[in-house]
Ligand code: HEC
């Protein structure tokens with residue numbers, strides 16, 4: 001339990017640090033002030049010769065994020081896998097990206113978006129929603145990565161820099177040596193002080209802090225400029241088809257998508273389209289992931305093998321963190337194993353998984369092997385609540401028209417929508433900007 005508290009403090013402090021730098025007070029800032037754990041202190045209490053401003057840190061982080069010389073092969077930057085034109089997801093349609101010492105080692109999971117991660121709560125096995133009914137234990141939620149194994153964005157950044165599948169540096173010192181010899185060395189000294197490279201451990205913290213601060217930059221990572229946000233602010237209208245999609249998305253008897261991907265404003269806050277919870281959807285195995293050539297290999301998410309602290313929890317096997325659906329229409333791969341490449345197919349999976357399993361799973365000797373990416377003993381973990389409460393022959397939860405309309409609705413979640421001058425004028429006139437429910 002003590003360990004969990006420390007991890008929480010670290011993650012809250014991450015938000016608090018960024019908030020204090022950007023001058024935007026958040027609840028997290030208060031929480032961190034009230035409860036600053038040892039882990040948080042050791043990271044954030046680092047003293048650099050120069051105290052960087054938020055803007056300097058963010059600019060430093062952006063430079064490092066796009067710098068391929070930071071990888072062992074000098075070919076992969078963070079942006080090679082997390083492309084800003086695709087919601088910081090992969091630019092190509094490959095299920096997993098390549099990295100590593102030669103830049104050719106295949107990864108194990110689809111590259112997630114890096115947008116709208118600013119509110120990811122610290123990982124907890126017993127998440128209690130403080131805005132809803134606080135007596136309900138909603139089970140595991142939060143943390144970074146598909147399995148929540150990183151407590152904060154700076155802890156997370158360590159992984160790709162040192163992972164043999166990603167940037168494959170041998171050590172933190174090796175990363176610092178590259179920065180010191182690279183094109184951003186002068187900027188790094190300006191940011192953290194002239195002698196920063198003399199202490200490699202401190203300089204590595206600087207790298208992580210800069211990357212973390214950049215990834216909290218609102219205009220790039222959480223701008224809330226989608227058409228749907230404009231609609232929620234009464235600055236745009238949805239088409240009939242988009243409205244129809246939103247209705248099917250929210251309707252508990254049809255998509256029931258908002259059960260895990262909440263779409264409504266809450267206490268004045270725009271929706272995140274994720275509750276950060278862990279669910280086993282039973283998506284099909286992806287033969288395009290080289291590790292899957294071994295039939296004994298299973299990516300079980302929360303219970304391992306990448307995450308190692310919950311392997312004894314069979315009840316968590318197959319569970320992955322619910323992703324936000326913001327900007328999902330500009331992503332090229334879907335689900336944790338990238339088995340789906342078209343948004344319409346991802347939505348169709350929800351409509352067909354139980355009604356038409358033959359369209360999704362392989363057949364062996366005439367028998368359809370449902371949930372073929374999960375050993376049989378974990379099939380009971382797979383979600384069975386609407387839209388997953390049907391059997392072959394039942395009326396479908398979602399019609400083909402519903403699926404098409406939901407896709408149209410999901411496209412309204414893409415940032416960069418330009419609000420027309422007429423709508424803006426109207427919005428300003430209606431002095432009381434009452435948010436839609
Ligand atoms: C070779 C491809 C690759 C490179 C390079 C890479 N990443 Fe990632 N990134 C991934 C994959 C794959 C995951 C998901 C890993 C998992 O769930 O186990 C991920 C996950 C993340 C996450 C967690 C997202 C979430 O939803 O919780 C963050 C943050 C992140 N990466 C930041 C970075 C940063 C910063 C860099 C550069 C220092 C970087 N990545 C470099 C492939 C890459």
Ligand code: HEC
Nearest residue numbers: 255256257259260279320321322323334335336346347350
């Ligand atoms: C029971 C919770 C739950 C419900 C209900 C649900 N989702 Fe999901 N959704 C998830 C989880 C968990 C994942 C990731 C699963 C994985 O990768 O194994 C996901 C992934 C997705 C993805 C892929 C996103 C990406 O970036 O990879 C899309 C698209 C999606 N959901 C749309 C929908 C739609 C549309 C509905 C309603 C028809 C819906 N979801 C209902 C939990 C849910």
